[in-house]
Amino acid sequence: MTVMEQRGAYRPSPPPAWQPRTDPAPLLPDAEPHRVLGTEAAAKADPALLRRLYAELVRGRRYNTQATALTKQGRLAVYPSSTGQEAGEIAAALALQEQDWLFPSYRDTLAAVARGLDPVQALTLLRGDWHTGYDPREHRVAPLSTPLATQLPHAVGLAHAARLKGDDVVALAMVGDGGTSEGDFHEALNFAAVWQAPVVFFVQNNGFAISVPLAKQTAAPSLAHKAVGYGMPGRLVDGNDAAAVHEVIGAAVSRAREGGGPTLIEAITYRIDAHTNADDATRYRGDSEVEAWRAHDPIALMEHELTERGLIDEDGIKAARDAAEAMAADLRERMNQDPVLDPMDLFAHVYAEPTPQLREQQAQLQAELHAEQEGGH
Amino acid sequence: MTTVAVKPATMAQALTRALRDAMAADPAVHVMGEDVGTLGGVFRVTDGLAKEFGEDRCTDTPLAEAGILGTAVGMAMYGLRPVVEMQFDAFAYPAFEQLVSHVSRMRNRSRGAMPLPLTIRVPYGGGIGGVEHHSDSSEAYYMATPGLHVVTPATVADAYGLLRAAIASDDPVVFLEPKRLYWSKDSWNPEHPTDVEPIGRAVVRRSGRSATLITYGPSVPVCLEAAEAAAAEGWDLEVVDLRSLVPFDDETVCASVRRTGRAVVVHESGGFGGPGGEIAARITERCFHHLEAPVLRVAGFDIPYPPPMLERHHLPGVDRILDAVARLQWEAES
Numbered sequence: 001m002t003v004m005e006q007r008g009a010y011r012p013s014p015p016p017a018w019q020p021r022t023d024p025a026p027l028l029p030d031a032e033p034h035r036v037l038g039t040e041a042a043a044k045a046d047p048a049l050l051r052r053l054y055a056e057l058v059r060g061r062r063y064n065t066q067a068t069a070l071t072k073q074g075r076l077a078v079y080p081s082s083t084g085q086e087a088g089e090i091a092a093a094l095a096l097q098e099q100d101w102l103f104p105s106y107r108d109t110l111a112a113v114a115r116g117l118d119p120v121q122a123l124t125l126l127r128g129d130w131h132t133g134y135d136p137r138e139h140r141v142a143p144l145s146t147p148l149a150t151q152l153p154h155a156v157g158l159a160h161a162a163r164l165k166g167d168d169v170v171a172l173a174m175v176g177d178g179g180t181s182e183g184d185f186h187e188a189l190n191f192a193a194v195w196q197a198p199v200v201f202f203v204q205n206n207g208f209a210i211s212v213p214l215a216k217q218t219a220a221p222s223l224a225h226k227a228v229g230y231g232m233p234g235r236l237v238d239g240n241d242a243a244a245v246h247e248v249i250g251a252a253v254s255r256a257r258e259g260g261g262p263t264l265i266e267a268i269t270y271r272i273d274a275h276t277n278a279d280d281a282t283r284y285r286g287d288s289e290v291e292a293w294r295a296h297d298p299i300a301l302m303e304h305e306l307t308e309r310g311l312i313d314e315d316g317i318k319a320a321r322d323a324a325e326a327m328a329a330d331l332r333e334r335m336n337q338d339p340v341l342d343p344m345d346l347f348a349h350v351y352a353e354p355t356p357q358l359r360e361q362q363a364q365l366q367a368e369l370h371a372e373q374e375g376g377h
Numbered sequence: 378m379t380t381v382a383v384k385p386a387t388m389a390q391a392l393t394r395a396l397r398d399a400m401a402a403d404p405a406v407h408v409m410g411e412d413v414g415t416l417g418g419v420f421r422v423t424d425g426l427a428k429e430f431g432e433d434r435c436t437d438t439p440l441a442e443a444g445i446l447g448t449a450v451g452m453a454m455y456g457l458r459p460v461v462e463m464q465f466d467a468f469a470y471p472a473f474e475q476l477v478s479h480v481s482r483m484r485n486r487s488r489g490a491m492p493l494p495l496t497i498r499v500p501y502g503g504g505i506g507g508v509e510h511h512s513d514s515s516e517a518y519y520m521a522t523p524g525l526h527v528v529t530p531a532t533v534a535d536a537y538g539l540l541r542a543a544i545a546s547d548d549p550v551v552f553l554e555p556k557r558l559y560w561s562k563d564s565w566n567p568e569h570p571t572d573v574e575p576i577g578r579a580v581v582r583r584s585g586r587s588a589t590l591i592t593y594g595p596s597v598p599v600c601l602e603a604a605e606a607a608a609a610e611g612w613d614l615e616v617v618d619l620r621s622l623v624p625f626d627d628e629t630v631c632a633s634v635r636r637t638g639r640a641v642v643v644h645e646s647g648g649f650g651g652p653g654g655e656i657a658a659r660i661t662e663r664c665f666h667h668l669e670a671p672v673l674r675v676a677g678f679d680i681p682y683p684p685p686m687l688e689r690h691h692l693p694g695v696d697r698i699l700d701a702v703a704r705l706q707w708e709a710e711s
Contacts, residue, residue: 154454156451
C-alpha cells in the first residue's frame with residue numbers, strides 16, 4: 001500500500017536527523033594573511049633559518065634574472081619568471097624533508113632548484129632539448145607541469161600510495177591562482193580530503209593568470225576559503241614573507257605527516273615580471289600597482305629584518321650576493337654550451353619496448369640522417 | 378594433478394578472476410573506480426575483491442574520472458600498479474586530459490625514468506540497449522594517442538589472458554571490454570587459467586581462402602556468424618581477431634590478406650577517422666600487389682550513437698558484412 005492509499009493513517013514526520021559533517025569554524029582562514037617579518041613573531045624565528053632563506057632568496061632572484069637574460073640570447077625558448085615570488089618558491093620547498101615530494105607547475109623552477117635539482121637540468125624543458133631533464137625520483141621533484149593543476153591529483157595519489165605503504169612522505173603541490181579554476185584542482189582537493197592524504201596544496205596567488213586578474217577568475221572570499229568546501233583547513237599567508245611562508249607550510253606539512261590530512265594554503269604575492277618573456281604586461285596592468293609590490297619585495301623585507309636585528313652585516317650580504325653571482329656565472333657558462341642531441345631518443349622512451357611500427361619509423365629516420373650525413377660530405 | 382572439468386564461464390567471470398589472480402600475485406596491484414568496492418562494479422567485474430583484499434586494495438573513489446586517473450598516475454609514480462575502472466566508455470572522457478597529457482607520455486617526458494604501469498579498463502561498445510552515453514566505441518581516440526597500448530578481448534580466455542598481460546605491462550594499457558560480450562560463455566578452465574597472452578598479437582579465429590574479415594572485440598562473433606552464412610554462398614572467409622589495436626599486428630593481418638587477396642575491416646566505431654581507415658591503409662601499403670579488390674570497411678555510421686530502439690540499424694551486422702563481401706570484385710576473377 002502506498003502512502004497515498006493509506007492517507008488516513010499517515011502522520012507527517014520530520015526528516016531524519018541532520019547535522020553538519022564537519023565543524024566549519026576551525027577550517028576557515030584567518031582574516032589577514034599570516035606575517036612574521038616586521039612583526040613581534042620575527043623575534044622567535046630561528047636566525048640560522050632566516051639567514052639561509054635570505055641567501056636562497058638572493059640566489060633565486062639572480063636565477064630569475066639570469067634565465068630571463070638567456071631567453072634574450074636565444075638559449076632558452078621561454079622563461080616564466082618568478083621574480084617577486086622567490087619567497088613562496090624557496091620557503092615552501094625548504095619546509096619539506098628529504099623524503100618528501102614536490103609537484104611543481106611550469107613557473108616553479110626555483111622551488112625545484114631549492115630541492116637540490118641541478119639548475120641547468122631544471123631548465124631542460126625551457127631550453128627545449130627534452131621535456132624533463134632530470135630523474136624525478138632523485139630529488140623527489142615531479143616533472144614541471146605545463147597543463148594547469150593536472151599535477152595536483154598526481155600529488156594526492158603519490159601521497160596516498162606512500163601512506164598505504166606506511167612510508168613517511170608528504171607531497172607539496174604547487175599551483176597558481178588561475179589553476180584553481182581548473183577541474184583538476186577541485187578533484188585533487190576532494191580526493192585528498194576524502195582519503196586524508198598527506199598533501200599540502202600551495203596556491204601562489206600572484207594576481208594574474210597571464211593577463212586575467214583574480215576578479216575574473218573567482219568570486220570566492222579568498223582562494224583559501226575554498227578549502228572549507230572540501231573539509232580541510234584553509235590558510236592565508238603573505239607570500240613575500242619567506243619566514244611566514246616557511247612557518248605556515250611547515251605547520252601544514254607536519255600536520256599531514258602526523259596523519260592530520262591535507263591543507264590548502266594561499267600565498268598573497270605578485271608577479272613582478274610579465275607572464276613570460278613573450279608577454280607584454282603593460283597591456284593589462286599599470287605601473288603604480290607594480291611599484292606598490294616592488295616596495296614589498298621579499299628580499300628587501302628579509303634583508304631589512306636581518307640588518308635591524310643585527311643578524312647579518314655587510315660581509316654577510318656580500319657573501320650572499322657573491323654566491324648568487326657564482327651560480328649565475330656557472331649557469332651562463334653551462335647554458336651557453338649546445339646540448340648534445342640524439343634524434344634516436346625520439347623513439348627510445350615511448351614504450352618499454354618500441355612497437356614494430358615505431359621500429360619501422362626509427363629505421364626511416366636513421367636512413368634520413370645517414371643520407372644527410374652523406375650529403376654533407 | 379587433479380583434473381578439473383572445463384566448464385562454461387562468462388567473460389565477466391574471467392575478468393574478475395584475472396583481477397583476483399593479479400592482486401594475489403602482486404601486492405602493488407590496486408583496483409579503483411566508481412562502485413568497484415562494496416557493489417563489485419556495475420557489471421560485477423570487481424565482485425568480491427574489496428572483501429578479499431580490503432578497501433585499500435579495491436577502492437570506491439569519489440565520482441570524478443579525471444581524479445581517478447590523476448591519482449592513479451601518482452600511485453603509479455610511487456611504484457603501485459593501479460587498475461582503474463571507467464564505468465562506461467563515454468564516462469571516461471573527463472579523464473582525457475590526464476590520459477593524453479600525462480598517462481601516455483610520462484615515460485617519454487621523463488626520458489624513461491618514470492614509466493607508468495597503469496591499466497585503464499573501459500567497458501565499450503553498443504548492443505546492450507543502453508541509453509545515451511552508454512554505448513560509445515571510443516577506441517580511435519585511444520589509438521591516436523602515442524604511448525598507450527590499446528587491447529580488446531573477444532573471447533573468455535583472451536579476457537583473462539590479456540587482462541593479466543595488461544596489468545603486468547610496464548606501459549599504460551587501455552583495456553577495452555566489449556560489454557555486450559560480458560555474459561558470453563565459453564569453455565574455459567578457471568582452475569587452470571590460460572597463459573598470459575602477449576599484447577600485440579592478432580589471431581586467426583577462422584581459416585578461409587576467399588577473403589579476410591579483420592575485426593576485434595564485439596564484432597568478432599558477428600564476423601564468425603557472417604563467415605558461416607557466407608559459406609552457404611560459396612565464400613570461404615577467414616576471420617582475424619586483432620585483440621591488440623596498439624601495437625598493431627601487421628604480420629598476421631598481411632599474411633592473411635596475401636593468402637586471400639581480399640579484405641573487409643569490420644568495427645562498430647564510425648568509419649570516418651575510425652580504426653578501419655588506418656587498417657585499410659596499412660594493408661594497401663604492404664599488400665597492394667596481392668589485392669584483388671579495394672579493402673572495404675563495414676563500420677558504424679558516422680553519427681552520434683543512436684538511441685537503443687534504433688541501434689540495430691547502426692551496428693554492423695551479418696547482412697551488411699555479406700553485402701561488403703559481395704562487392705569484393707569477384708567478377709574480375711571469371
